[in-house]
Amino acid sequence: MSGAIGKPTPYIDAVQKVTGQAMYADDFKFPNMLYVRFLRSTESHAKIKSLNVTEVEASSGVVAVITGKDIPQPFGVLSISRDETAMAIEKVRYQGEIVAAVAAETIEAAEAAVKRFRVEYEPIKEFYTPEDSLKTCESHEQIHPHTKDHKNIHKTAELRFNEPEKELETAKHKQTGNFKFAGVTHGFTEPHSAVAMWNGDETLTVISATQVPHYLHKNLSKVLGLPLHKIQVKKPVLGGGFGGKSDPFPHEMIVSYLAMKTKRPVKCTFSREEVFITHHGRHPTEIAMSISCDDDGKLTALDTDIIIDGGAFGSFGVVTSYYNGVLLQGPYKLDKFGFRTRRTYTNKHQCGAMRGHGAVNPRYAVETLLDMMAHDMKMDPCDLREKNFLSEHSSTVGEFRITSNGIRDCIAAVRKKSDWDNRYGKLPFGRGLGVACGFFISGSALPILWNRYPQTVVHAKLDFDGRIVMFSGASEIGQGSDTMLVQIAAEELGIPMDFVQVEVADTKTTPVDLGSYSSRVTFMVGNAAKTAASNVRSEMAKAIAKEKDVSAESLIFKNGRIFTKDKSLDISWEEGVEMAMAGRGAFVESGFYISPKLGGKFKGAGAGLSPSYSFGAFISEVEVNPKTGETNVKKVWGAHDCGKALNPLAVEGQIEGSIHMGLGQVMSEEMRYNNGQQMNANFFDYRIPSSLDTPDMDVTIIESNDPEGPYGAKEAGEGPIHPVLPSIGNAVFDAVGIRMMELPITPDKVLKKLKETA
Amino acid sequence: MEKVALTVNGFTQLVLVESHETILDTIRNRLNLTGTKKCCDEGTCGSCTIMMDGKPVLGCLTPTLRCVGKKILTIEGISAGENLHSVQKHLVKSLGLQCGFCTPGVVMTAVPFLEENPKPSRDEIKENLSGNLCRCTGYKKIIDAVENAAEEMQS
Numbered sequence: 001m002s003g004a005i006g007k008p009t010p011y012i013d014a015v016q017k018v019t020g021q022a023m024y025a026d027d028f029k030f031p032n033m034l035y036v037r038f039l040r041s042t043e044s045h046a047k048i049k050s051l052n053v054t055e056v057e058a059s060s061g062v063v064a065v066i067t068g069k070d071i072p073q074p075f076g077v078l079s080i081s082r083d084e085t086a087m088a089i090e091k092v093r094y095q096g097e098i099v100a101a102v103a104a105e106t107i108e109a110a111e112a113a114v115k116r117f118r119v120e121y122e123p124i125k126e127f128y129t130p131e132d133s134l135k136t137c138e139s140h141e142q143i144h145p146h147t148k149d150h151k152n153i154h155k156t157a158e159l160r161f162n163e164p165e166k167e168l169e170t171a172k173h174k175q176t177g178n179f180k181f182a183g184v185t186h187g188f189t190e191p192h193s194a195v196a197m198w199n200g201d202e203t204l205t206v207i208s209a210t211q212v213p214h215y216l217h218k219n220l221s222k223v224l225g226l227p228l229h230k231i232q233v234k235k236p237v238l239g240g241g242f243g244g245k246s247d248p249f250p251h252e253m254i255v256s257y258l259a260m261k262t263k264r265p266v267k268c269t270f271s272r273e274e275v276f277i278t279h280h281g282r283h284p285t286e287i288a289m290s291i292s293c294d295d296d297g298k299l300t301a302l303d304t305d306i307i308i309d310g311g312a313f314g315s316f317g318v319v320t321s322y323y324n325g326v327l328l329q330g331p332y333k334l335d336k337f338g339f340r341t342r343r344t345y346t347n348k349h350q351c352g353a354m355r356g357h358g359a360v361n362p363r364y365a366v367e368t369l370l371d372m373m374a375h376d377m378k379m380d381p382c383d384l385r386e387k388n389f390l391s392e393h394s395s396t397v398g399e400f401r402i403t404s405n406g407i408r409d410c411i412a413a414v415r416k417k418s419d420w421d422n423r424y425g426k427l428p429f430g431r432g433l434g435v436a437c438g439f440f441i442s443g444s445a446l447p448i449l450w451n452r453y454p455q456t457v458v459h460a461k462l463d464f465d466g467r468i469v470m471f472s473g474a475s476e477i478g479q480g481s482d483t484m485l486v487q488i489a490a491e492e493l494g495i496p497m498d499f500v501q502v503e504v505a506d507t508k509t510t511p512v513d514l515g516s517y518s519s520r521v522t523f524m525v526g527n528a529a530k531t532a533a534s535n536v537r538s539e540m541a542k543a544i545a546k547e548k549d550v551s552a553e554s555l556i557f558k559n560g561r562i563f564t565k566d567k568s569l570d571i572s573w574e575e576g577v578e579m580a581m582a583g584r585g586a587f588v589e590s591g592f593y594i595s596p597k598l599g600g601k602f603k604g605a606g607a608g609l610s611p612s613y614s615f616g617a618f619i620s621e622v623e624v625n626p627k628t629g630e631t632n633v634k635k636v637w638g639a640h641d642c643g644k645a646l647n648p649l650a651v652e653g654q655i656e657g658s659i660h661m662g663l664g665q666v667m668s669e670e671m672r673y674n675n676g677q678q679m680n681a682n683f684f685d686y687r688i689p690s691s692l693d694t695p696d697m698d699v700t701i702i703e704s705n706d707p708e709g710p711y712g713a714k715e716a717g718e719g720p721i722h723p724v725l726p727s728i729g730n731a732v733f734d735a736v737g738i739r740m741m742e743l744p745i746t747p748d749k750v751l752k753k754l755k756e757t758a
Numbered sequence: 759m760e761k762v763a764l765t766v767n768g769f770t771q772l773v774l775v776e777s778h779e780t781i782l783d784t785i786r787n788r789l790n791l792t793g794t795k796k797c798c799d800e801g802t803c804g805s806c807t808i809m810m811d812g813k814p815v816l817g818c819l820t821p822t823l824r825c826v827g828k829k830i831l832t833i834e835g836i837s838a839g840e841n842l843h844s845v846q847k848h849l850v851k852s853l854g855l856q857c858g859f860c861t862p863g864v865v866m867t868a869v870p871f872l873e874e875n876p877k878p879s880r881d882e883i884k885e886n887l888s889g890n891l892c893r894c895t896g897y898k899k900i901i902d903a904v905e906n907a908a909e910e911m912q913s
Contacts, residue, residue, distance in 0.1 A: 010850050017858025018846040018865060020793015020833035027792035108776075187893050189797045189805055189859040239795075239859030240893050272798040478857030478894050649853040653895060657856065660896030683802035683891060691887040691897040 003491040003558075005711050008649040011483045012497070013237065013476070022237040025193035025209040026269040033195070034063055036255055036268035037110035039100040039117045040277075041092035044128070044347035044676030045143065046121035048090060048099065056102060056116045061109030064262050067100045071257050075219045077212070077247045077352075079449055081154070081314025083144055084350075086223065086253035091124065093143055093312035094347050095676050096277035098250050103258045103266055126347045127152050128676055130286070130307045133344035143312065143345040152345040154310050157321035159604050160338035161397045167301035167336045171292030173377060175369040178288050180742040181361040182670035183309065185281035186354055187688045190239020192278060193269035194252045196259035203230045204260065205508075208252050211241040211475050212515030217507045218449065219248035220256055235505035241477040242661070243353035244280055246517045247315055276681035280315050280352035281671065283308035283343070285324070285361040291369045297377060297384045301336035302328060306362065308351070310343045315352030317343045322607030323358025328366055329396035329608070330439035331407045331615050332388040337397050347676050353517060355661055356721040359440065364666075364743065367436035367726030371733065380424070381435050381730065382415050385617075392704070399600035403612050404714070406641030406704035407437065411617035413639040413700040418619040425734060430624055434730025437617045438722030441610035442643075442706075442714035443520030445595035454592035456524045457511035460489060460532040463586040466577045468493065468500045468536065471588075473513030474525040475505045479717050480650035481521045485529050487646060488710065492533035493540075494557030495573055511590075519715035522646065523612060524593040526710030531591025539589060540580040544571070547579050596708075612706045614719035616640040620695075620727040624735040626754055629747030633663060633693075633728055639700035640720045644712035648701060654716040655699045662724025663695070664688045668744055762826050766791070767835030775822045782806045782817030784825075785832055793833040793862050797891075804890035805859065807866040808832050814870050833862035836869060844907035845869050854903035856894035864890050868904045878908055 016022040048068075057065045068089035076082040087098045100117060104110035125141040127133045133143075133152035143152050168174060194208035204226060210216050213233040221228045238245070251268050258266040270278065289304040306324045310317045325339030356363075374381040390396065392405035414435070415421065424433045447455055459471040468489050476482040482502050489500040503509055513525060537557055544562060545552035554564050563570040571579075581587070599609045617639050623632040636659050645651040668687040672679040680686045705712035729740050738753040759774045766789060775784050782799070785791040785808070797805035799818045806817035809831040837843045845868045848854065855861040864887065871886045872878070878886070883904045884897075892900060 008853075010853060011855075013858070014850040014853070014855060015842070015846075017855050017861050018842065018849050019836075020791075020862045022858055023792070024795070024859065026796065029790070187891075188857070189795070189803065189891065189893055190857065191797070238857060239797075240857040242893070269796075272800065272802075480856070653853050653856055653899060656896035656898045657894050658896075661893070682800060683798050684800075688891060688893065690889075690891065691884045691901065694884065694897045694901075697896065697898050 003494060004487040004497050005491040005646050009483055009487060009647045010649065011480055012486050013482060024190055024237050024239050025195065025207055028195050028207055028236065030197065030265035033265040033267055034103040034105065034258065034262060035107045035110050036101055036103050036258060036266060037107065037114045038098045039114050041088060041095055041097040041099050043092055043121045043123065044095050045124045045126045046092055047124060048088060048092065049120040049122050051100065052118045056113050059113035059116050061105040062102055062113045063105065064103040064258055065100060066257065071223060071253055073223045075223050075248055076314050077215055077316060077448065078314065078318055080318055084313045086250045094349055096349065101254045101258065103262060126676060128346055128348065128673065130309045130344040130346065133346050143347065147345065153342055154314060154345050155318050155321045155343045156340065157325060157604065158340040159325060159398065162336040164301035164303040164336035164338045168290050168292050168303055171300060173373060174290060174292040175372045176290040177365060177369055177741055179365045181285040182743060183282060183284040183351060184665045184669045185276060185279055185671055186242040186244030188240030188242055188244055191270040191272060191275045192245065192249065192251060194255050195265060195267040196255040197265045198259045198263050203232065204256055205232045205234065206252060206256055207234045207236055209238055209245055210235055211246040211477055211517060213475060213505050213507050214473060214512050214514055215448065216248045216252060220253065223253050224256060224260065232506065232508035235475050238475065238477045241516065242355045243357060243517065246353055246515060247280055272683065273681045276686065277349050277678055279349035282354040282360065283310060283320060283351040287362060287365045289365045289369060291366065291373065293373060297379050297387045299332055299334055299388045302334050302366065303338045304362065306339065306341040308341060308343045309346055311346055311348045311350035313350040315350050317352065320353065320358040322604060324362050326398055326608035327359035327439065328362055329398050329400055330390055330613060331437050333390050335397050348673060349678065356440065356718045357518065360722055360725065363438060363722040364726045364729060368729055368739065371730040372739065382411055382420060385437055386411060399605060400608060401598055403708065404643055404704035404706040405615055406702040407615040407617065409702045410615055410639035410641055411437065413702065414617050414619040414637040417698055417700065418637045420619060427734065430626060430735055432731040432733065432735025433619060433621050434727045434734055435617065435619045436723040436726035436730060438615065438719055440614050440715065440719035440722060441518060441608060442612040442614055443523045443610055444518040445598050445609040445611055446606045447514055453512065454594040456513040456528045457590060457592045458525060458528040458532040459511055459588050459590050460536045461586060461588045462536055462577065462580065464581060466499060466574050469503055470500060470529060471503045471510045472525055472529065473505055473507065473510045474521050475516040477516045479516065479654065480647055481516065481525060483650065484522060484526060484646055488526060488529040489533040492530060493537055495560050519718045522713050522715060523709050526646065526713055527593040528591040530710045532589050535589035535591060539587065540576055543580040543582070544576055611708055612643065612714045614641055614715045616720055616723050618723035618727040620731045622728060622731040622735055624732055624750065626736055629750035631667065631732060631745055631750060633695040635696040635698065636724065637698045638720060639702055640716060641702040641704045642716040643706035643709045643714035644703050645701045646711060646713050651701050651716045652699050655720040656697050658720035659697055659724050660689055660694065662721045663693065666725040666728045666743055666745055670744055760823065762823065764825060764830065766830045767832060777823060779822045780818050781808065781820045781822045781825050781830065784822040785817065791832050791834050795859055795862055797859065804867060805863040807863040809866060809870055812870060814867050833865055836865060843869055844910045845872065845904060848903035848906040849900065852899045852903045852906065854895065854900040860890060860892045864900055872908050872911060876908065876912060880905060
């Protein structure tokens with residue numbers, strides 16, 4: 001790589017961001033704009049008996065008041081669970097659900113009007129835990145009418161290969177554990193915000209803080225009954241997502257509907273409390289898991305039964321249900337494998353996708369059991385893992401195709417850097433080391449909505465000014481995708497990065513990209529961008545070759561010049577542009593990415609399929625105070641195989657950010673509820689780690705050069721979170737000899753365990 | 759509504775504000791200085807940090823009426839908006855930001871800190887930034903950036 005690829009590259013939008021010039025959704029303001037506030041349910045599960053709309057309409061400054069029946073069309077990110085409407089219709093399913101919306105001249109007028117609502121509710125039996133929801137109930141008590149057998153089970157996902165239960169019955173070396181995980185939320189800093197405008201040409205423009213402009217586009221069309229070609233969704237600079245902005249949301253439907261109704265720009269921005277209760281975060285999870293191995297430490301079987309608490313609506317829950325199971329197929333080879341996940345509806349805020357989607361909690365379970373196994377068999381936990389790794393270019397029992405795999409290099413790196421062999425099991429009481437590995441998809445091979453199109457298309461435009469503009473629907477959410485587009489074009493065309501600019505995430509001007517979720521952007525958009533830019537190069541080479549009578553293949557594009565090897569031809573980029581455009585003008589070249597056909601034929605075979613998988617190994621060092629029960633994470637060594645680091649700075653940033661988020665879930669974060677009401681919907685009580693909680697981080701990037709990734713690259717945004725949590729849990733065991741089966745690992749739980757084992 | 763004279767980024771102007779209004783809402787909504795971010799609006803995250811007479815304050819907890827007669831500096835006024843301050847330069851260079859939403863608050867916290875503590879230890883930097891929540895970076899590269907800025911400002 002001679003150009004921009006592989007070099008630590010600051011983000012192209014970084015100067016805008018450090019100077020406050022970057023425009024986020026709430027920074028947009030338009031003439032004659034209306035502001036929206038919501039009436040939210042105070043009940044968890046109740047019929048709406050009456051609502052006084054006329055009195056609110058008469059309130060000063062109010063322009064429109066709408067309720068559930070105004071926007072009745074259900075929607076959802078997955079076509080198989082479109083179970084949500086923009087506002088509650090007839091009944092509410094969680095505390096905080098939107099019941100009505102007011103558009104007014106000012107925020108204050110909208111807020112004052114909302115206070116004038118009087119609602120009469122008739123309570124329905126509430127379901128606050130999965131245990132409640134698994135029991136049969138009266139049909140009128142069901143949270144949703146479509147669930148089967150008078151129970152509130154949203155989805156049961158189950159796959160079994162080669163009868164793991166039989167192996168486990170007779171296994172000589174077996175470990176079983178029951179684990180419990182609190183729900184956690186994304187905690188992005190930018191609240192949800194959306195502005196909608198009804199344009200003079202009878203089209204709708206929506207500027208929204210979304211990770212998925214395309215899915216929002218499609219859902220808006222369905223909900224509003226407006227043809228797709230009349231809707232433009234634009235993602236401005238986005239203040240973090242982590243999966244929490246990857247669903248189409250009620251407020252986006254509401255501002256759009258109100259813009260159409262009032263013919264005025266309409267905006268709404270959430271308060272922090274609204275962000276918390278909108279949630280869509282990681283499911284509270286209960287896992288019963290068993291693993292077995294032979295005398296040599298080779299894994300023979302894994303079987304698990306998982307219950308996830310989905311909250312009031314579906315969101316990504318069907319995918320989450322599968323991911324809880326299928327992503328246990330790596331990084332260890334397992335021939336006898338089975339899981340069942342049941343996702344229940346409850347009368348709480350809905351859960352969905354969050355960084356490491358579905359696989360974080362079961363990863364904690366399996367890595368803890370492996371640690372227990374190693375301990376009982378008197379084997380080193382790293383050695384036990386190394387005996388079981390999947391090899392590269394292999395396949396899993398559920399027919400995942402494994403291509404590149406740098407897991408051995410990952411574990412070797414952290415083992416060496418942490419001085420594991422000399423320190424594990426030998427540190428004084430209260431200090432400990434723990435290891436864990438991870439495995440994640442590098443983009444979902446199947447689109448969420450089935451169609452015959454590629455998963456992404458990128459256009460590269462060349463014009464007389466010599467500038468390349470990359471048009472992509474990809475959503476920059478802080479992970480660096482805009483910078484990647486520029487790096488790739490600069491690399492392919494041998495020009496400085498400042499010759500390349502981007503037009504992104506605008507469904508009117510940019511070709512479709514499915515969105516920033518499932519760690520798909522580097523792999524898929526990267527490949528499409530590479531093709532688009534290299535097609536521009538071919539077109540230019542053809543024209544130059546014709547004019548200068550050289551072969552197109554002999555032309556080298558490098559350092560802003562185009563030349564032959566012997567330099568008999570050596571022209572500037574600008575001269576090349578002029579030759580390429582003679583007689584035709586500006587042109588656009590295209591690139592696309594579509595996953596190869598992968599996977600088995602059985603039902604559920606599509607879940608977790610990816611063109612490539614990332615791998616990682618982490619070691620953490622902790623200090624546990626046996627008197628107070630406090631755990632301090634001192635240092636984390638993380639090695640992640642991202643195939644090829646297109647931008648090593650960005651990859652490090654993703655790994656460090658994953659350590660932060662993993663640390664939060666394992667140590668302090670927890671969505672706490674009392675009778676369906678969240679007790680900690682603010683950053684005082686929902687504790688995300690601060691700079692003082694940050695351990696030392698030692699990050700190693702492993703490059704296994706994936707055969708199908710762009711320049712060999714695969715994902716780094718989500719995979720690194722998985723090993724973080726269990727490496728810390730296992731380190732607590734090494735420190736004080738207790739197994740933490742419940743997260744977060746708070747001092748009270750540590751003290752309780754210490755007392756039990758004393 | 760009250761009519762007040764506010765000096766923001768060196769320029770004094772008359773503004774009509776509600777008596778209960780915070781300076782965060784005034785600068786964002788009335789002065790259109792949207793670089794200062796509203797993240798929690800309850801004093802927990804540091805995203806709305808601005809400077810009042812050279813000291814960092816939380817915009818969401820500061821009534822606008824308390825800003826009368828004070829010099830308010832927002833992210834738009836750092837280095838007179840012309841050059842990047844060392845802190846900004848190093849945040850860019852070391853990728854001490856990802857989504858960028860907490861970044862203006864980080865800048866407005868770190869700049870006055872380095873003025874008062876030109877040679878901070880790494881622990882002092884961590885302590886100083888502990889009121890600025892960042893969900894993307896894991897803080898390491900932010901701390902690196904402030905450390906590098908301090909070194910650069912010394913030389």
